[in-house]
Structures are given as C-alpha cells and as structure tokens.
Amino acid sequence: WCQRLDQQTYGHLDHEETLAQACFSACVQVYEQNHLHELENLDLKLRESNWLILKRIRQHLYAKFPQKVKISWIQEFIREADRNYGERNHHYEFQRMLRIACETHGSELFEEGELESYLKAIRLGPDKQKWIEGRKSWNGVEPSDEDFTKRRGHFHRTQLHPFATVLYGEYRERQEALEAETQAREDEATNQADYHPLPKRGRPG
Numbered sequence: 617w618c619q620r621l622d623q624q625t626y627g628h629l630d631h632e633e634t635l636a637q638a639c640f641s642a643c644v645q646v647y648e649q650n651h652l653h654e655l656e657n658l659d660l661k662l663r664e665s666n667w668l669i670l671k672r673i674r675q676h677l678y679a680k681f682p683q684k685v686k687i688s689w690i691q692e693f694i695r696e697a698d699r700n701y702g703e704r705n706h707h708y709e710f711q712r713m714l715r716i717a718c719e720t721h722g723s724e725l726f727e728e729g730e731l732e733s734y735l736k737a738i739r740l741g742p743d744k745q746k747w748i749e750g751r752k753s754w755n756g757v758e759p760s761d762e763d764f765t766k767r768r769g770h771f772h773r774t775q776l777h778p779f780a781t782v783l784y785g786e787y788r789e790r791q792e793a794l795e796a797e798t799q800a801r802e803d804e805a806t807n808q809a810d811y812h813p814l815p816k817r818g819r820p821g
Contacts, residue, residue, distance in 0.1 A: 621676050621709070640673050647681045655684060675709035682720040690717045691725065694734075701734045702741030706775060708811040715778035723782055731779075735787045738775040742768065769794055777806040 621640040646658050662670045675693060678685045690713060697710065706714070717725055726734075744764055751759045759767075773794040776787060783791055795806065 636669050643673060643677055647677060647684060672709045675713040679713040679716045682716050687721060702737035706811055711778045711811050718779055718781045742771050773806055774810050
C-alpha cells in the first residue's frame with residue numbers, strides 16, 4: 617500500500633494513496649520554504665496522531681532534508697526501533713532515513729555504546745527457531761538449514777547496509793563479504809528495491 621510516497625507506482629491510485637501523496641507533497645513545500653519555526657510546527661502536527669503513514673512521511677522528510685531537521689528527531693526513530701533490529705526487516709522509509717543520516721552525521725548520530733548494540737543485535741539475528749516456525753506455518757514445509765543460511769545472509773546484508781558508512785571491524789567485514797557474494801551471483805548490489813513499505817495498518821500493533 618502506497619509503495620512510495622514520492623512517486624506513483626501503479627496506473628491507478630486509490631483515494632488513500634492520493635491523500636497520502638498529497639500530504640507528503642504539501643510537507644515538502646513547507647520544508648522548501650526553509651523557515652525553522654514552520655518546520656517545528658509541522659513536525660509537531662505530524663506527531664499528533666500515531667498513524668503509521670504519518671511516521672512514514674516524517675521519515676521520508678528527514679531523509680530528503682537531512683540538514684534541515686533536528687538530529688534528535690532522527691535519533692528518536694533509531695532508538696524506537698531498538699528492540700527490532702535483530703528480528704524485523706527495515707522498511708523503505710526507515711532504512712533510507714537511517715542511511716542518509718549515517719552519511720550526513722556519522723558516528724555523532726549515536727550515543728556511546730548505541731551503535732554497537734544495534735549492530736550486535738543484527739549480527740545475532742534473526743532467531744532461527746522463530747523463522748523456521750513462521751516459514752512452516754506459512755507454507756507447511758519445514759525449511760532446511762541451507763534455507764536459513766540464505767535467509768540470515770540476506771537479513772544481515774539488508775539490515776547492515778544503511779549503517780555502511782559507520783560500520784567497523786567484523787560488521788564491516790560481514791557486510792562487504794555479503795555484498796561481494798551477492799554480486800558474484802550476478803545479482804544487483806543492495807538497493808532500494810530490497811526494502812518494502814510498512815503494511816496498511818492504521819496504528820502500530
């Protein structure tokens with residue numbers, strides 16, 4: 617649902633998609649006017665409701681205008697996702713915001729120990745038993761160890777990718793090795809098509 621806020625992905629948009637994209641476009645116009653007070657007021661308005669589409673809009677704005685937003689606004693999203701780094705895939709707007717924030721602010725984006733905790737959670741994930749059970753309940757077939765190895769490799773590659781400019785040590789080595797493996801199979805390197813939007817839900821579950 618509403619695959620991209622900044623572009624039409626299908627020949628026909630439903631009313632909700634049209635409204636979401638119009639809202640995003642209006643927000644972009646506010647940012648382009650470059651009045652700090654108006655940006656702060658807009659951010660407060662977008663926070664008044666807990667609708668996921670408004671969170672997606674904020675994350676997209678933070679990625680599109682990284683120098684105009686407060687670093688604390690981005691840090692709030694990064695810390696909010698803390699418990700999910702080792703289990704859930706980054707969705708499109710979040711990973712884009714995170715990648716551009718890392719490129720813009722570097723290590724100052726993180727408090728001491730924060731980055732290590734996120735990267736360690738990714739490196740240890742996903743939980744093998746949970747993944748096997750989920751896969752089996754989906755298609756009735758128990759996946760093999762090889763299936764899980766492939767799944768873990770894909771998970772590590774896409775989860776680490778947004779952190780690319782701040783990776784170090786074993787995490788950088790792991791990411792570079794996975795990217796090399798992917799390209800050796802004549803696949804494309806990690807790109808935006810690897811990340812999907814949040815599902816169509818009114819409020820976070």
